[in-house]
Amino acid sequence: MTTTDAENRLKCDDRVWLWNVNLAWELFSSAVYNYRMALNSSKEHQRHSFFKTVILSSVTAVEAYFNEVLAKEEGWSEGDLQKKKWSEKVTALGIDFSQERFFKSKFIRNNFIVHHKRIDYRYFVEINQWTALEAIESSQDIVAEVSYRRDRIFPYWITGLNFINPQHSNDISLLNDYEFWCRFKWLGLSQIVSQMISPTGTITAPKNKDIYDSLYKELWQKLKECNFKLDVLYNARDKRFPLMPFLTSEWWVIDPPIDFDGYYEAFGIKPKP
Structure with a gap:
């Protein structure tokens, strides 16, 4: 979508997200903060809770960043952002997406944090220091990839x-x-x-x-x-x-x-x- 197209979309569609706050920044900051807290904790149950928040916030930060760029720069409306699939957003951003680490982090987020698949489980071996670190670093790589391809x-x-x-x-x-x-x-x-x-x-x-x-x-x-x-x-x-x-x-x-x-x-x- 050209700049003119995006501007026209803004004029005729009051449902375009303007993003006066930066949710991606807040979520990623939360992920890093909780990772630091986990490293300084000696209590395993507390560390597990911190790492869980790291994975949840890191993955969601990428999704929020995608939505922010698509809304601000491509003129996507709220309806567009809600209806379009992840693969469609990746294509619209023009990136060659082959991030196995991020897909793993997203799988853990979906299956062990957001949508529990096991009964009566509170702790999961899939949630640990290394998967939390991978969630942060794979999120860094994706946000950087989007920015690099937009020459900024x-x-x-x-x-x-x-x-x-x-x-x-x-x-x-x-x-x-x-x-x-x-x-x-x-x-x-x-x-x-x-x-x-x-x-x-x-x-x-x-x-x-x-x-x-x-x-x-x-x-x-x-x-x-x-x-x-x-x-x-x-x-x-x-x-x-x-x-x-x-x-x-x-x-x-x-x-x-x-x-x-x-x-x-x-x-x-x-x-x-």
Whole structure:
């Protein structure tokens, strides 16, 4: 569907979803959070509950992302999104879908979480740390694939990082992708990132698929290796603006104090006693 077709559809169909919120982001964030919680829990029943939420949220995040793209960019109405099959949505998005890991995650979601097939079962061996991790990583790959085929950078939240807003009780806050990659450019961690960010506010995504994928895969791997405590992110915080949203790998867990000492130090003034 062309841009003009989509605009015409919006004018004549008040049932087109406008997506003023981002359900895919919230679901994926929930998946990563619950995965982190599971790793830090020593109680097996609690870990099982966390892993169950990881799989449920990861798979549903992909479905929500598909619906978001089809609604926003292809002009699909609510009726279209409800009636069309999964295979039709994949075709409409123009991706060559051969994700065995995701199909496995979706099978577990459907058969052991949403639609129970066994009687009097609460715990399932199919739900564990490895299937939960596969659900997250296969979801990352699919969202990135859709974005790559549309010649744009993937949404930053699939990296496993989030902005949190000190002004809103440190809740996660959805900012734009340019803001995210600018923070990384300031850190000087990646030459690729430095090359793809322009002063005009645009992001030029790498054309090479391996390089493109490495932007989220390497960062995600680093998060796993450091148990989701990427302290280097604090170097990107500006002490002059203590209430400005900042990146962290520990959102929904930490309650960082506002660094007023750093704020006053930056301006060379001292607070009144």
